[in-house]
Amino acid sequence: MAGNCLQSTGEAKKGEAKAKIARDLSVGESTIRGWVKSEEKLRQFVFEVDEEAGLNRKRAKLSNNEDIDKAVHVWFLQERSRGTPLSGPIIREKARILAKQLRGDHFEFEASAGWFWRWQRRHAISEVAIQGEARSADAEAARTFPAKLKDIIDAEGYSDEQVYNVDEAGLFWKLLPSKSQASSNDPQTVGYKQNKQRITVMLTANKSGNHKLRPLIIGRSLKPRCFHHVNMDNLPVVYMASGNAWMTQFLFEEWFFNNFVPSVRCHLTSRGLEPKALLLLDQCPAHPREDRLRTRDGKIRALYLPANTTSLLQPMDQGIIKTFKANYRRELMMHLLLDPDYSSLVTSLQKYTIKDMCYIAGKSWRQVKTSSIEGCWMKGLGAAFNVQDDICATPETESVNALINTAAEHGLDSEYSEDVLMEWISTDDNEPTFELLSDEGIISTLKSSENQPAGTDDEHDDTAVDKENVPPPATASEAIAGLEAALSFFEAANSERDIDSLKLLHIKELIACCRNVQKKKQRQTSITKFFQSR
Known part of the structure; x- marks a missing residue:
């Protein structure tokens, strides 16, 4: 019930008639008005409670020890993502440890069997003895999953336009290539320290490659100063923020309902198809549970890939993200080279802002070809579809070659060898997109989240300018x-x-x-x- 309540408040705020929403749910119009008034309470409840049965409760009641409940759940998700075997006694003992760290050594938290049973229900953990498959057996899970996916696609009648994949990647958005040995003593770069400011980029596309959603960019600032006078909805990306530019469950769920669902419905309707879709994603701790990623009518929903099979199955990891990054590095190089005051890449980089990055990221994503996207789908999940013979095994090759040629055309090949440029493309491949916290980190995050917003008000960036000095928009x-x-x-x-x-x-x-x-x-x-x- 609470899940429907929150979805209904969103529809009401977008202009949907409250009377129509009330008729669809068979409730009174005054009930809808009450839900809108209590939106913050409902949002907190839905965010904390995972189980579908819990979301259907008529009363939104959370745990009596919410801080302990949250801390144990965060720790549980992290350990599950690592493949750590867990059991009821282990989780209950961890709850006692976290309770003392949260409340002090004097606080006695029993973590009884009853508490544990209620905690399981709240987070839809029906079987705590998480055996999981050993990492050495991941190849077997990757081998059998495409057949299971094909059964789902055939049973529910999904076309290539209706099956999507999403994945996050870390990006050092102001990083330049390291100098080759021959040019490492360039006086313009002596003492220069590589800029590794990180953002999270999330890319989404369907199997046909005909629908590429706007990239999601997660930065540290809620509204960087360079965005003053800018209508954020007009950017070629969706911009969000969290304290350390990490993906969080809250941000992902907000993106799913506010961006993914409307965009998919619009695309499929324009193609004369039923607005239903399946979103494939990996088991990242920053992703909400499947039952929370489902529209009220159930037509647009999420499906998780098997644990630890991302590198083998996920289409985005078969070359799509690498192609995007190669395009981004090339467009960044071109942007700096076209600076009217250009003397070196290092000097031009000082004026490069996160707003520039958003436009370059949007352009780089548009340059990823439909054929490349479909080839990556077939490379990872080909057995679930009608396999084609002309699959491109390395779709990123063209983008990589374009970057190398651009450097050569502008006389930079003496400074940056091909090996250096290849390393530049992949330097942030293993950057995490969510935070793995220690016990102290979990406690600190929970305490700080009560008093601090998701991101800071301004971009702490030496390229940012004061709002008073930003010229007004042109007439x-x-x-x-x-x-x-x-x-x-x-x-x-x-x-x-x-x-x-x-x-x-x-x-x-x-x-x-x-x-x-x-x-x-x-x-x-x-x-x-x-x-x-x-």
Whole structure:
């Protein structure tokens, strides 16, 4: 019941008629209004309670010792992700240890069999003796899963357009390639320390490759200063924040219902298909349980891959993420090379902001080809689909070669060898996207989360500028003048390599768009006009 309540409040806030929602759920309209009023309480309840039966309760009641309950659950998820064998006595003893760390040595927490049974119910842990498969047996799980997936696809009638995969990756978004030995004494880079500011990038695409959702970027700041005057909805990415740029269960669930579900419904409807979909994902502790990733009608839901099979099965890990990263490194290099004040990559990097990164990430994702995405699906899960003969085994090769060629064309091959550039692409491959916490870390996180927001208010970045110094956005007239000047410049270009006719049409369309905005503003009636004498 609580899960439906929270979903209904979201629909009501988006403008859905409360009367219609009430009819669909067979409740009174006043009940819907009460749910909207109690949204924060419902959100906390749904976030803490995993079990489907628990979500159907009429009263949202949490544990009497919520802090202990949360700490044990976080620890349990981490150990399960590592494949650690657990049992009831082990978990109960851990609960006693965490209770003392939370409340002090004087606090006696029994962790009785009754508490343990209720804790299992709240988090849908029906069998605590987690045997799991040994890591050496993961190949067997990877071998049998595609057949199981095929049975699900056939039974529920999913097409290639309706099966999706999502995965996160760490990205050092301001990292430059290390210097080759021959150029390591360049005076411009002596004493330069590599910038390893990390963000989390999450990529999502369907099996056909025809639907690539906007990348999700998780940074440290809720709204970096470089985004002042920027409508975040207009970015080519979805931007979220957490304290250390980690993925969390709360962020993933928010993305699933607010971004994934609406985008999938829109895409499938445009293709004349039923709006139902299956999202495949790995068993990361930052991912909520399957029963929490399901729409109210059950048509869009999640399915977990077997534990420890990501490198063998997950399509994103078969070359899609590597292709994206190769594209991103190349676009970052080009961005810095085109800096009007360019003297070296290092100096130009000082002006590179997270807003620039968002645009480059969006462009890099668009450059990943449909054929590459489908090839990676077939490489990992081909047995679940109709196998094709022309599968590309290394879809990232083209993007890697493009990066190497770009460096050579701009005379950087003497500074950055092919081996250095290859290392640059993969340098953050093993970066975690969620935090594995010690007991002290779990306690610290739980205590700090009660008083602190998910991210900081400003980007602690030496490239950020004060909001007072950010110029106001251009007016429609200024935008039109700039675009018309650009159009005139490119129309007179001598080389076909400088511009093509399609880009000229894009500029014309932007000019028309600006003029429409200008006309709409001109038609808006000033409130003072109503007081003018007739």
